[in-house]
Amino acid sequence: MNFLIDNALSPRVAAGLRAAGHDVIALTLPGLESVDADRSSVTLSDHADAMADAERSNLVLGNSRTLLEQVNAALQRLDDGTYGFCQRCGKPIGERRLEALPYALYDLECQEIVERETTL
Numbered sequence: 689m690n691f692l693i694d695n696a697l698s699p700r701v702a703a704g705l706r707a708a709g710h711d712v713i714a715l716t717l718p719g720l721e722s723v724d725a726d727r728s729s730v731t732l733s734d735h736a737d738a739m740a741d742a743e744r745s746n747l748v749l750g751n752s753r754t755l756l757e758q759v760n761a762a763l764q765r766l767d768d769g770t771y772g773f774c775q776r777c778g779k780p781i782g783e784r785r786l787e788a789l790p791y792a793l794y795d796l797e798c799q800e801i802v803e804r805e806t807t808l
């Protein structure tokens with residue numbers, strides 16, 4: 689099993705995964721700061737704008753949190769030695785797919801099936 693993982697996982701993919709984590713944190717931190725700024729600068733006349741900003745910030749934070757969870761889960765799989773394998777069928781995920789989407793849970797085939805199932 690480990691033999692397969694070592695073969696499937698290129699250092700470039702591992703680096704890409706860790707970089708994705710850093711990107712998420714870089715995206716999330718300004719979002720957090722803007723939420724704090726909103727709180728300290730809210731006046732009654734700015735209230736509507738502030739609410740819109742806060743909603744936007746929450747959306748950004750929500751997306752970042754989801755992405756960060758996916759990246760963290762992938763890093764966990766990297767530690768577990770299950771990284772790079774489809775979570776549905778267990779087949780190795782293609783290296784090109786992992787380079788494009790380092791935290792991919794499924795191979796392309798299963799991704800399509802899962803997407804079809806969730807949109808139905």
Ligand SMILES: [Zn+2]
Pocket residue numbers: 774775776777778779794795797798799
């Ligand atoms: Zn699969």
